[in-house]
Amino acid sequence: MSLKITNLHAGLPDREILKGLNLEVKPGEVHAIMGPNGSGKSTLSKVMAGHDDYAVTSGEVMLDDINLLELSVDARARAGLFLAFQYPHEIPGVSNANFLRAAKKARLPEGEEIDAIKFYKEMYARMDALEMDRSFTSRSVNEGFSGGEKKRNEILQLMMLEPKYAVLDETDSGLDIDALKIVARGVNAMRSPDRGFLLITHYQRLLDYIQPDFVHVLMDGKIVHSGGRELALELEAKGYDWLKEEELATA
Amino acid sequence: MVIENTDISGITADTTGNFTFPERNKYDSGFGITEKTVDYISDVKGDPDWIREFRKKALKIFLDKPMPTHWATKDLENIKFDEFRYYLSDGQKPKRSWDDVPEDVKKTFDRLGIPEQERKFLAGVEAQYDSEAAYSNIKAAVAEQGVIFVNSTEGLKEHPEIFRKWFGKVIPTGDNKFSALNSAVFSGGSFIYVPPGVKVKHPLQAYFRINSEQFGQFERTLIIADEGSEVMYMEGCTAPKFETATLHSAVVELVAMKGAKIQYVTVQNWSSNVFNLVTKRGIAHEDAVVKWIDCNIGSRLTMKYPGVIMKGKRARGEVISIALANSGQHQDTGAKMVHAADDTTSNVISKSISIGEGRSTYRGLVHIPKHLKGCKNNTECDALLINSKSRTDTYPAISVRGNQHATQHEASVSQVSADQIFYLMQRGLTEAEAMSLSVNGFINDLAKEFPMEYSVELKRLIDLEMEGSVG
Numbered sequence: 001m002s003l004k005i006t007n008l009h010a011g012l013p014d015r016e017i018l019k020g021l022n023l024e025v026k027p028g029e030v031h032a033i034m035g036p037n038g039s040g041k042s043t044l045s046k047v048m049a050g051h052d053d054y055a056v057t058s059g060e061v062m063l064d065d066i067n068l069l070e071l072s073v074d075a076r077a078r079a080g081l082f083l084a085f086q087y088p089h090e091i092p093g094v095s096n097a098n099f100l101r102a103a104k105k106a107r108l109p110e111g112e113e114i115d116a117i118k119f120y121k122e123m124y125a126r127m128d129a130l131e132m133d134r135s136f137t138s139r140s141v142n143e144g145f146s147g148g149e150k151k152r153n154e155i156l157q158l159m160m161l162e163p164k165y166a167v168l169d170e171t172d173s174g175l176d177i178d179a180l181k182i183v184a185r186g187v188n189a190m191r192s193p194d195r196g197f198l199l200i201t202h203y204q205r206l207l208d209y210i211q212p213d214f215v216h217v218l219m220d221g222k223i224v225h226s227g228g229r230e231l232a233l234e235l236e237a238k239g240y241d242w243l244k245e246e247e248l249a250t251a
Numbered sequence: 252m253v254i255e256n257t258d259i260s261g262i263t264a265d266t267t268g269n270f271t272f273p274e275r276n277k278y279d280s281g282f283g284i285t286e287k288t289v290d291y292i293s294d295v296k297g298d299p300d301w302i303r304e305f306r307k308k309a310l311k312i313f314l315d316k317p318m319p320t321h322w323a324t325k326d327l328e329n330i331k332f333d334e335f336r337y338y339l340s341d342g343q344k345p346k347r348s349w350d351d352v353p354e355d356v357k358k359t360f361d362r363l364g365i366p367e368q369e370r371k372f373l374a375g376v377e378a379q380y381d382s383e384a385a386y387s388n389i390k391a392a393v394a395e396q397g398v399i400f401v402n403s404t405e406g407l408k409e410h411p412e413i414f415r416k417w418f419g420k421v422i423p424t425g426d427n428k429f430s431a432l433n434s435a436v437f438s439g440g441s442f443i444y445v446p447p448g449v450k451v452k453h454p455l456q457a458y459f460r461i462n463s464e465q466f467g468q469f470e471r472t473l474i475i476a477d478e479g480s481e482v483m484y485m486e487g488c489t490a491p492k493f494e495t496a497t498l499h500s501a502v503v504e505l506v507a508m509k510g511a512k513i514q515y516v517t518v519q520n521w522s523s524n525v526f527n528l529v530t531k532r533g534i535a536h537e538d539a540v541v542k543w544i545d546c547n548i549g550s551r552l553t554m555k556y557p558g559v560i561m562k563g564k565r566a567r568g569e570v571i572s573i574a575l576a577n578s579g580q581h582q583d584t585g586a587k588m589v590h591a592a593d594d595t596t597s598n599v600i601s602k603s604i605s606i607g608e609g610r611s612t613y614r615g616l617v618h619i620p621k622h623l624k625g626c627k628n629n630t631e632c633d634a635l636l637i638n639s640k641s642r643t644d645t646y647p648a649i650s651v652r653g654n655q656h657a658t659q660h661e662a663s664v665s666q667v668s669a670d671q672i673f674y675l676m677q678r679g680l681t682e683a684e685a686m687s688l689s690v691n692g693f694i695n696d697l698a699k700e701f702p703m704e705y706s707v708e709l710k711r712l713i714d715l716e717m718e719g720s721v722g
């Protein structure tokens with residue numbers, strides 16, 4: 001059981017971005033992927049989720065025993081993959097509550113309905129944990145939200161949908177330190193032996209609050225270095241260049 | 252002409268109204284429209300002479316008037332008037348009880364949920380099947396207040412003193428080619444009179460059902476709300492999808508006397524072979540309100556511009572409309588606001604959704620003459636495009652003379668982007684569900700204007716449209 005990426009080659013029609021990426025996230029583990037701009041971090045999250053701008057030329061992404069690459073975007077989500085977006089979309093006119101309800105309902109067998117009382121109880125509890133005002137339930141999804149509110153809303157969705165594997169794409173970007181702490185608290189509350197996390201981040205700051213079990217460095221479409229938590233600190237201190245040199249040396 | 256057909260094995264059903272029963276018409280005017288057709292209709296209906304004359308004059312105007320293709324779509328030229336039948340009925344009077352309604356007609360309305368709605372939240376129902384009402388009933392408590400709710404034939408025969416005073420006065424026969432056509436061959440529709448000061452608590456509803464192929468439905472509705480009264484009228488419409496074209500051309504006239512309020516709600520879901528060419532207009536006297544809430548889904552071509560003539564001081568006119576054009580459909584809709592007294596206010600909010608090859612057009616007219624003062628108009632048109640092939644046009648004509656008025660106009664075009672759909676699908680919604688949610692979000696603020704039961708229905712219709720629109 002794991003979210004397992006094997007020798008993944010993918011990119012835009014005219015340009016390969018992921019060039020043989022390997023990674024395995026097991027339930028209960030938190031992995032962080034760091035890397036310089038343009039290394040393919042965001043591409044990885046979109047390819048996993050099935051964005052049709054990107055084409056997979058070879059390789060495999062397995063969620064437990066399900067071949068994700070054969071599924072549509074929504075089927076991948078229902079299979080247990082959640083992506084917290086770097087830039088969450090605004091959905092005018094659709095209230096947060098209705099959106100969450102629709103997303104939860106999509107996971108129920110045909111014809112089954114959400115228990116409204118249970119749903120609201122759960123939603124309010126999750127919102128309280130994220131210090132979100134109750135008024136967010138009736139506001140349109142992400143519309144007029146500040147950057148920090150959008151990110152919190154992503155974590156609210158994660159909490160409500162309880163995926164098997166969650167990929168967080170630059171969730172820390174645009175957050176002040178207080179918001180970052182709240183978001184981290186939400187994520188930490190969702191850590192469990194049954195759930196795997198993949199944090200994609202540019203800065204090690206997030207990792208002060210969500211402590212990863214493993215840290216990987218993505219450069220030029222491949223994982224070039226893996227280590228424990230301490231690797232993030234090393235990257236913070238030394239940058240990425242030493243890894244480039246190391247890679248050149250071993251090549 | 253009697254068409255014999257007793258085979259009912261071929262019934263196909265679905266909730267969009269796409270099913271049909273065999274015809275069993277005692278009266279059939281045959282194909283095409285001539286003076287004979289008009290006489291046939293007048294004979295069958297037992298029209299008084301003045302109506303027969305009215306029809307004949309109208310026929311002449313209809314035949315003389317050119318198609319308005321100098322401004323409207325050329326698709327109008329594809330209407331072959333010789334290929335329609337203009338009157339079909341089984342010759343039965345409308346029934347007061349569903350138990351007396353012929354079995355297949357009752358089944359039709361059962362399937363569309365009409366009797367159930369009547370029990371739950373309506374003050375009265377008229378159910379029209381092809382040319383005539385099959386069922387018509389008003390709750391006793393409402394009738395006791397003096398409210399009249401009958402079909403147009405009964406209205407003109409039983410209540411000529413009210414009917415004749417207003418009939419054809421809000422929309423003159425020669426207003427346009429299709430109002431003339433309706434005036435020549437009209438049948439069915441509602442006649443409503445609400446006495447002074449009576450506020451009808453629950454809506455009155457009419458349902459217009461086309462069952463027969465190569466047929467035109469021409470209902471005629473006249474609603475008069477006397478001083479200080481209030482009424483809400485709702486109409487629904489469906490037809491099965493035939494290979495051939497179907498024509499629906501109604502005329503609806505509303506009269507709101509001093510201080511009265513009329514709300515007219517339409518939820519139409521025509522199949523995509525229907526030409527829906529409807530003229531709707533209301534007069535609002537002093538302090539009166541006429542409000543059109545109009546939802547256009549389906550049809551091949553809809554041309555409909557509900558209007559309000561604000562004739563008395565402080566009168567108010569409103570048009571709230573939602574149009575959804577899927578591939579193969581053209582929704583050409585809008586509003587006409589004619590200010591004819593001081594301190595009158597009009598409000599137009601129009602939202603259109605174009606999907607696939609679907610096309611939406613907004614045409615608005617706001618007229619405020621120079622000699623008036625204190626008139627206000629607000630016009631908002633928002634268009635939503637789903638995929639790049641769809642088309643939307645806005646033609647607002649706002650003519651304001653004098654400088655003691657306030658008008659504002661806003662228009663926007665937005666798109667459901669691929670990234671928005673991706674975001675929703677990443678949360679587990681199918682593509683159709685994602686589209687549906689986006690569209691429902693777009694119209695959300697307007698859907699609130701609909702009575703609750705109708706906004707639920709509206710959402711369901713949009714879901715069905717979206718299911719069909721994604722591969």
